[in-house]
Amino acid sequence: MFSEQQERAIDACYAAVATPELWPEALDELASSLGATAAMFYPKDFNQDLIRIPSSTRNNRLLEEYVGGQWYENDYRAMRGWPLLSKQKVIIEHDLATDDERRKLPDYNDLYLKWGLPGYAAVGFMVDGAPWCLPILRAEKEGFFTKEEAGFLSTLSPHLRRMVKLSSQFGLSRSRSSLEAFDRTGQAAVLIGPNRQVGQMNAKAEALLERNTEALFVRKGYLCAYHPRSNNALQVLIASATSRRLSNAESPEALPVYITRPDRHPIVVEAASLPSLVRTMSSTAQAVLLLTDPEDRGKPKLDHLAAGFGLTPAEVKLCKELESGASLFEAADALGIVRETARHRLKSIFAKTDTHRQSELMLLLSRLS
Structure with missing residues (x-):
């Protein structure tokens, strides 16, 4: 049984499937609901390409060092964890190393402890025959995951599999x-x-x-x-x-x-x-x-946006103003419309052109003018 906070976090992750820009915040929310600091998706053998995989915002700097420093080449969590995940749904830190052994492990001390994230669990699942997992990291104050918590985490597996499957289809x-x-x-x-x-x-x-x-x-x-x-x-x-x-x-x-x-x-x-x-x-x-x-x-010229993307004449006019270098508010003044109307039209333009911010839209417009 999921708590109300956990259900909201799972819903946020499903929302991120359709709107990928929401993934970092959704994974932050999921990690927090599990008493943790960070979480990310991890397909087996992705390694240096992990920087492209959705991750919580609190994991960004550790992830950049993990990839940039090539820690994935000898990471004991990956090397020992993947074989275990082929046999059980969830692994925790104590499945991978003893307390004495961890004191000597370079990646544990020089990477995970450095960033204050010693606690670890991973929820395994399969997508079209390929192994994936969701690593979850805890700060020192949050402690290590227990065997009892591992049993609960296994209930996330069906949701995680569906999220990745749906994301693939959306992509x-x-x-x-x-x-x-x-x-x-x-x-x-x-x-x-x-x-x-x-x-x-x-x-x-x-x-x-x-x-x-x-x-x-x-x-x-x-x-x-x-x-x-x-x-x-x-x-x-x-x-x-x-x-x-x-x-x-x-x-x-x-x-x-x-x-x-x-x-x-x-x-x-x-x-x-x-x-x-x-x-x-x-x-x-x-x-x-x-x-x-x-x-x-x-x-094509910019006027072809109407036919190409189904923009209204008013939306094309806004695009022309923005392309000329005007800000959204300046464009609103030039067109004689209120700022809220300009915001609404811009959101509609984003949806029709599959862009998500003005820099992306300007890049598209530069190709068409």
Whole structure:
């Protein structure tokens, strides 16, 4: 039986499935309801890619050091824990090491104690045959998890499995809808997955690659350029876009890359991170590459937003004001509307364009103007 606080936390996690930006706060709430400080999702063997997995805000700095310092290579909790989770639903710190042994373990003393999170439990579950777990960390004042608490934590397993499964389905749906939106605006777009391989591309991108086989091609799932210098720049761009950290979602996008082709103007490749997908577990896309042929005169104008995304004329006018550099309140004054109306229209624009903040919307508008 879950407490009222725990039920609210579980509901918050289900809400985060549909709105991935809510994951950090939802996991904070879940951890707190379990008498802990931090929690995160952890798919087996994800290791250096853990920075993209939903985690509570209180776990961010430890997680960055865990990945940046490559602690995952010899982490006793992972090395001893995964085999145990194949046999039991929940493990706790005392399943992994004795008190005497912990005093000598580098990762326990130099990582977990350093960040004040010695208490540990992990709830295991399977998603489509792949092992996952939810590590839960406690501060020193919260103490270690007990065997009795482990029995209770096992009741979370069905919920966690459904959350990850639903998140995967939402991620796939968002990937497809993003491509469809670019199709409607006539923009060539390529979705790049977590492993930096091409996930999907729209018809415009396929046609561009077919017309430019001497410049761009896909080999073993990876988008490549024939010209060595162009290819080096392209791979750096892709790596940057797919590895951009959750806490850095507002950082400026990387500069465009110019793909050399014989006797013609270069193809322009720009990358945009997809924060909503990055924060969605098991997503098929982490970034979108936008390909532009400067010799293609069919690139749409901003007015095509109405047809492409179903925006109303009033919403298009607001977009134009924002694109000119005006703030939301300045745009409201210029259009002669109250600020609350401007906020409402902006929220509607976010929903229709699958963006979540003005910086994302401005990035999209810059591609269409």
